[in-house]
Amino acid sequence: MFRPELAKLLRERAYTLSELSRLLGVPERDIEDDLEHLARSLRRGDERLVVTPARCRKCGFAARRSGMHRPGRCPQCRSTWMEPPVMHLQHPATRPATPSDPPPRVAGRGVLEFRFTADCWVEVYGPAGERLLFDLARAGESRAVSGPGPWRVFVGYADGVRMSVGGRGIAIPAGRRSGATARFVVAADGSAQ
Numbered sequence: 001m002f003r004p005e006l007a008k009l010l011r012e013r014a015y016t017l018s019e020l021s022r023l024l025g026v027p028e029r030d031i032e033d034d035l036e037h038l039a040r041s042l043r044r045g046d047e048r049l050v051v052t053p054a055r056c057r058k059c060g061f062a063a064r065r066s067g068m069h070r071p072g073r074c075p076q077c078r079s080t081w082m083e084p085p086v087m088h089l090q091h092p093a094t095r096p097a098t099p100s101d102p103p104p105r106v107a108g109r110g111v112l113e114f115r116f117t118a119d120c121w122v123e124v125y126g127p128a129g130e131r132l133l134f135d136l137a138r139a140g141e142s143r144a145v146s147g148p149g150p151w152r153v154f155v156g157y158a159d160g161v162r163m164s165v166g167g168r169g170i171a172i173p174a175g176r177r178s179g180a181t182a183r184f185v186v187a188a189d190g191s192a193q
Helices: 003-012 017-024 028-042
Strands: 048-052 086-090 110-116 120-125 131-137 142-147 151-155 161-165 168-170 181-186
Touching: 003 017, 003 028, 003 086, 017 028, 028 048, 110 120, 131 142
Parallel strands: none
Antiparallel strands: 048 086, 110 142, 110 161, 120 131, 120 151, 151 181, 161 168
16 A cells, blocks of 8 residues: 555665565565556556566676565576565656666756766665665766765775766765775765774
């Protein structure tokens, strides 16, 4: 019975089943039932529920089926490092949302942007601890998250990423590095600590 809230969230960006469950505070099974009903309801209108299949972070294998759950192992390399499927609502006149699409700019909210020069694992958490980004980005890709900040950031290869807020570059504080990785906090104004 969270279909209006669910549709609103899925129009904003792509989410995994577990992210939707946490945001709405209901079990994944209830979210899955509502998503199935929403998909059937949308057949009469212009929007469609698009499910991007699970992908192996190790070998890049993409599942062919568009189920909502992550498989336990990659069928190709047998790795357990599987990225869960993500879903969003798409209007036929628009192009599909992808994880590299920057979120829309909203007044009063900052946008933290990443540009990757090498393959790099990245995690970003919002002020309430919610996971905003959790992905293996490839060289040449970009990602962005929006929100009020501050953001807690972890990068797996600090030399392989360039970050900015509002076009202002962010330097990773030297004391926040540990080998090739770094953990730090970025404020909405772009200051890092």
